[in-house]
Amino acid sequence: MTTTDLSTTVTVRYFAAAAAGAGCDEETLVVPVDATVGDVTAAVLAAHPGLEALLALCSVLAEGRLLRDPAAPLAGATTVDVLPPFAGG
Structure with a gap:
């Protein structure tokens, strides 16, 4: 994770x-x-405005931890996964 005083980077x-x-x-x-x-x-939405509807359905994982609450902190995670619902199994 690259850090400045106010921002950092995360791999999505x-x-x-x-x-x-x-x-x-x-x-x-x-x-x-x-x-x-x-x-x-x-x-993500700033970079890809067309993802708004799909993103509302996606699961977000930070370092493999499922985070459902938008207010949940990343707590130092450097990788975030965006997973849409999958069919089958």
Whole structure:
């Protein structure tokens, strides 16, 4: 994680339909140092406004930890996964 006084970077990995919508499997986004899930979501939407409807259905994992609350802190996580609902199993 690269840190400045007010911001840091986080690697966001997209899967399935989220990757198709974002046009990439992975990217680095700038978020506040004390980022929450909501901050990452806002950064994703700023980069990919077309993902709004899909992102509302996605699960967000920080370092493999499922975070459902937009106010949940990333707590130093450097990787966030965006997973849409999957069919089958």
